[in-house]
Amino acid sequence: MKYVDSFRDPAIAAPLCDRLKTRGAALAARGGRARIMEVCGSHTMAVGRHGIRQLLPENVTLISGPGCPVCVTAPGYIDAAIALARRGVTIATFGDMLHVPGSEGTLGECRSGGASVEVCYSPRSARDLALARPDREVVFLAIGFETTIAPVVSLVDLALREHIGNLSLLTAFKLVPPALRAVLDDPEIQVDAFLCPAHVSAIIGPRTYEPFARDFRKPCVIAGFEPLDILFGLCAILDQMVEGRASVENLYERVVHEDGNPIARALMDRYLRPVAARWRGLGQLPDSGLMLRDEFVRYDAEKRFDVPVGPGRESPGCLCGEVIKGKRSPLECPLFAQRCTPTDPVGPCMVSSEGTCSAYYKYERRMRA
Ligand code: SF4
Numbered sequence: 576m577k578y579v580d581s582f583r584d585p586a587i588a589a590p591l592c593d594r595l596k597t598r599g600a601a602l603a604a605r606g607g608r609a610r611i612m613e614v615c616g617s618h619t620m621a622v623g624r625h626g627i628r629q630l631l632p633e634n635v636t637l638i639s640g641p642g643c644p645v646c647v648t649a650p651g652y653i654d655a656a657i658a659l660a661r662r663g664v665t666i667a668t669f670g671d672m673l674h675v676p677g678s679e680g681t682l683g684e685c686r687s688g689g690a691s692v693e694v695c696y697s698p699r700s701a702r703d704l705a706l707a708r709p710d711r712e713v714v715f716l717a718i719g720f721e722t723t724i725a726p727v728v729s730l731v732d733l734a735l736r737e738h739i740g741n742l743s744l745l746t747a748f749k750l751v752p753p754a755l756r757a758v759l760d761d762p763e764i765q766v767d768a769f770l771c772p773a774h775v776s777a778i779i780g781p782r783t784y785e786p787f788a789r790d791f792r793k794p795c796v797i798a799g800f801e802p803l804d805i806l807f808g809l810c811a812i813l814d815q816m817v818e819g820r821a822s823v824e825n826l827y828e829r830v831v832h833e834d835g836n837p838i839a840r841a842l843m844d845r846y847l848r849p850v851a852a853r854w855r856g857l858g859q860l861p862d863s864g865l866m867l868r869d870e871f872v873r874y875d876a877e878k879r880f881d882v883p884v885g886p887g888r889e890s891p892g893c894l895c896g897e898v899i900k901g902k903r904s905p906l907e908c909p910l911f912a913q914r915c916t917p918t919d920p921v922g923p924c925m926v927s928s929e930g931t932c933s934a935y936y937k938y939e940r941r942m943r944a
Pocket of ligand 1: 892893894895898905908909910911912915916920921922923924925926932
């Protein structure tokens with residue numbers, strides 16, 4: 576308990592809140608403001624859960640970014656998974672994906688119609704499924720950022736070592752740095768600094784953000800998920816802005832090391848190669864995804880079953896694409912908490928446990944009320 580308390584100690588939080596106010600005032604005195612993008616969906620959830628938005632000075636705003644892997648997965652990917660399920664393939668997936676709308680329905684609805692769609696709690700469960708049913712093809716829905724790519728791709732490693740022939744991946748891996756660059760390249764998105772994703776940084780290492788600080792003059796601060804982590808991170812960003820600096824700071828040294836995780840990156844590099852990837856909201860971004868290398872093509876479900884992944888169609892009226900880019904808040908969506916709720920979601924941002932709309936529904940709606 577002491578460990579947890581030490582990251583939630585009000586005696587430490589209070590001076591940090593004061594520091595946020597004085598730094599905000601220093602910016603305001605010269606007409607400045609800070610629009611800070613919290614990139615990661617887990618940060619968005621933590622910000623809501625701990626009421627951090629309510630602690631910020633008026634001229635400091637937090638904008639949720641494209642850091643929810645379920646949310647950024649394009650509807651065409653869900654369509655391809657549904658097409659595979661309808662062909663008699665067993666789909667193995669994390670639970671969130673069951674409720675993400677494709678162009679014309681969800682995998683959950685497909686399962687209700689009799690298709691074989693199994694929820695997994697780890698990628699290894701897909702291997703167990705494949706071993707238990709050698710008569711069926713099993714496809715694992717391989718989505719995620721740098722954090723999850725290595726454990727997912729280790730399925731291929733396992734399949735090779737254990738000679739499993741009926742297991743493959745439908746890949747939609749995404750890389751965070753190209754998405755941040757796309758955000759900065761979009762003149763309609765106003766971001767002054769990044770609260771960088773914690774777990775992704777544990778894989779890629781802090782140096783990856785240096786171009787954003789050096790070339791775009793955006794402070795980049797890596798922070799953990801506890802309330803004090805986030806307050807320290809926001810203070811560090813405001814310190815930089817007030818002092819006219821832009822650098823990369825790692826405040827999550829207990830998890831994020833200077834070199835990131837070279838073992839995970841080596842595993843990724845062995846099996847995967849960079850590819851242009853389609854992001855919900857951000858569109859097609861060069862070198863922003865990873866796909867299996869040619870020598871492992873038999874584990875690539877898209878090729879193995881010839882199910883090309885197209886763009887698909889967004890749910891009518893859903894603003895997820897804008898929310899993911901940080902252009903709109905969920906509260907600006909007319910469907911929010913009306914037609915779109917966690918039990919009956921219209922878009923992925925309301926489905927995922929890291930989705931911005933889901934976070935706003937759970938925490939910000941209540942606080943505003
Ligand atoms: S509230 Fe629902 S419909 Fe609106 S942007 Fe969020 S997920 Fe999409």
